Amino acid sequence: MKINLQRTISSLTNALDLVGADEYRHGKRVALMAVAIAGEMHWPQARCEKMLYAGMLHDCGVSRTKEHRAITETLEWEGAQQHSLRGADYLADCPPLAHFSAIVRWHHTRWETLLREDLDDDLRLESNLIFLADRTDVLLSPYFIGASLKNEILWEYPEVVERIAGLAGTLFSPELVDAFRRAAARESFWLAMDPAYIEDEIEDHLRRGQPVELDTTDALAVARLFSHTVDAKSSYTQEHSTRVARIARYLAEASGIGGEHLDQIEIAGLLHDIGKLRVPEEIIDKPGPLTRDERAFVMRHSYDTGYILKRTFPGQPISAWAAMHHENLLGTGYPFHSPATDIPREARLIAVADIFQALSQERPYRGHMAKEEVVSRMDEMSAAGRIDPEIVRLLHTHLDRCYALAVG
Numbered sequence: 001m002k003i004n005l006q007r008t009i010s011s012l013t014n015a016l017d018l019v020g021a022d023e024y025r026h027g028k029r030v031a032l033m034a035v036a037i038a039g040e041m042h043w044p045q046a047r048c049e050k051m052l053y054a055g056m057l058h059d060c061g062v063s064r065t066k067e068h069r070a071i072t073e074t075l076e077w078e079g080a081q082q083h084s085l086r087g088a089d090y091l092a093d094c095p096p097l098a099h100f101s102a103i104v105r106w107h108h109t110r111w112e113t114l115l116r117e118d119l120d121d122d123l124r125l126e127s128n129l130i131f132l133a134d135r136t137d138v139l140l141s142p143y144f145i146g147a148s149l150k151n152e153i154l155w156e157y158p159e160v161v162e163r164i165a166g167l168a169g170t171l172f173s174p175e176l177v178d179a180f181r182r183a184a185a186r187e188s189f190w191l192a193m194d195p196a197y198i199e200d201e202i203e204d205h206l207r208r209g210q211p212v213e214l215d216t217t218d219a220l221a222v223a224r225l226f227s228h229t230v231d232a233k234s235s236y237t238q239e240h241s242t243r244v245a246r247i248a249r250y251l252a253e254a255s256g257i258g259g260e261h262l263d264q265i266e267i268a269g270l271l272h273d274i275g276k277l278r279v280p281e282e283i284i285d286k287p288g289p290l291t292r293d294e295r296a297f298v299m300r301h302s303y304d305t306g307y308i309l310k311r312t313f314p315g316q317p318i319s320a321w322a323a324m325h326h327e328n329l330l331g332t333g334y335p336f337h338s339p340a341t342d343i344p345r346e347a348r349l350i351a352v353a354d355i356f357q358a359l360s361q362e363r364p365y366r367g368h369m370a371k372e373e374v375v376s377r378m379d380e381m382s383a384a385g386r387i388d389p390e391i392v393r394l395l396h397t398h399l400d401r402c403y404a405l406a407v408g
């Protein structure tokens with residue numbers, strides 16, 4: 001399996017951008033501003049491109065809607081360092097993206113503080129550029145209504161620029177602020193961020209860059225990174241995706257599947273709930289029954305997963321397997337109501353692993369269950385014709401191992 005790194009970052013950014021339900025596409029706007037300002041700094045092409053991807057990835061440590069709101073409502077928030085550190089840790093553990101780790105680590109640190117830290121000069125500017133673009137996007141929020149950018153931005157942008165310029169020397173590097181002024185004087189700088197155009201603008205940059213191919217090991221590492229963001233959404237889902245992926249892979253292997261096919265199943269398991277980034281954690285953590293509106297939020301997550309993964313792994317079955325994890329063999333699952341004949345074995349494996357792990361793990365509305373109780377529940381579902389009886393039989397055969405993978 002070979003996938004394109006740049007495209008992977010861009011499509012998985014759509015998932016990160018879901019966290020801010022209202023400020024959709026924050027990461028992409030930061031990326032576009034960062035690359036335009038880098039151009040004004042006359043940085044070489046490769047370094048400008050690096051800023052594009054750093055912009056898209058900078059909030060990979062933000063999983064919770066509440067945290068996203070806090071970061072995007074005020075210019076400085078004392079809790080902002082946590083997501084920078086978290087994101088930097090995730091990236092450092094992902095070899096194909098590890099070179100973005102330091103930028104993300106420092107992307108909420110004032111310029112005057114960066115000057116006192118023992119850091120490389122290039123790194124100081126790169127992190128501070130992301131900070132500047134990120135804070136500019138916060139000031140831009142009044143200019144977005146629904147799916148469009150208000151025309152007023154073309155007359156009112158000097159106010160935004162002046163707010164940022166007033167922070168030169170304290171929050172931001174004076175040199176970067178000058179470059180920002182020059183870039184911002186072009187209408188195109190702002191219009192590129194119109195929701196109607198932004199995807200095409202990003203696409204143009206992707207096409208211009210030198211493509212980097214990822215092999216399966218790297219693709220797994222990237223999937224693992226994003227699974228951490230998903231699992232950090234709630235303390236109840238800690239390690240959920242990682243564990244579902246391991247159980248699905250284990251059962252797949254036990255059923256005779258081998259080679260790269262196992263890696264693909266693991267990737268689908270790691271990312272099956274990526275669409276949940278859009279569900280506010282108040283809903284995920286709610287101890288009681290959900291309201292109609294809240295249920296609708298939850299019910300769209302597997303469709304959102306499919307949308308994101310289709311773009312991340314084009315031409316691969318991974319997105320379909322992941323998107324189908326809430327289908328059942330009776331044809332009453334969501335969001336497709338697929339009949340059993342349309343549900344592939346891989347999707348069934350992920351569905352069983354998902355239910356098994358979720359039942360084994362504590363949830364806001366109940367404690368965790370002992371393994372005997374978990375399998376008896378799963379036997380009931382299998383007898384009712386909802387989940388694949390053959391896979392449930394495999395689960396029985398390997399129960400201790402699977403339970404250890406689920407909670408051990």
Ligand SMILES: [Fe+2]
Pocket residue numbers: 026030058059071134
């Ligand atoms: Fe941000």
Ligand SMILES: [Fe+2]
Pocket residue numbers: 272273301302325326
């Ligand atoms: Fe799910």
Ligand SMILES: [Fe+2]
Pocket residue numbers: 240244272273354
């Ligand atoms: Fe799940």
